[in-house]
Amino acid sequence: MALEATHRYDDIIDLPHHVSRRHPPMSRHNRAAQFMPFAAVAGYDQVVAETARSNDHDMALADTPVDGLAEGWVPA
Template identity: 50%
Template sequence: MDEKKLIEQQIFNDTSAYQDIMDLPYSPSKRHLPMEQIDRAAQFAPFSALEGFSGLIKEKTKDYTRKKYSTVTEEKHITKQLNYLHTHHLRVDVNYFNEESGYYEHLKGYLQKIEPQKGRVTFDKTSIIIVNIRAIKLAQ
């Protein structure tokens, strides 16, 4: 057994400090009624909210492993294209990372609005996060 396990065992398994009360019989409280089992379980309910949370994080992490992050040069190029499309009404094909599906998708449409404060753009009725855009090309 390694040293860490020995130390843990000494700290947590040492009941010598409680030997004087270890063999005493259980005596219920004279002031309070025993707590119902359902109420006792309810004390720990806040912790059950976190159950499954790590699974959700792993699932989202798996989705984001597919995402390719843009360089500063690529981001500037996309911003330049968006500004051009804002003044020129052209149908384009946008390749973007869809956070819900976890995959890259294509969208063909017209730029409706740019919301720089939110970091989003809207093509037809689809709102996309600007940094998730990989490429913009003229649609065929």
């Protein structure tokens, strides 16, 4: 699918940016807050943190050297 050149906005593309006389511009802080993530699923952060903690614990156990004696293995 080839892109076609369109000229639908040629009449407005070079117009100056509109600045309202009635409404003051929004502060950068308030504008940025509109795009911040929100908690769409309650408790999701806690589940992720618990999973990470559990995985860290499991990885630490996997990295622990095992001599075989702790599991009841006795050399023959």
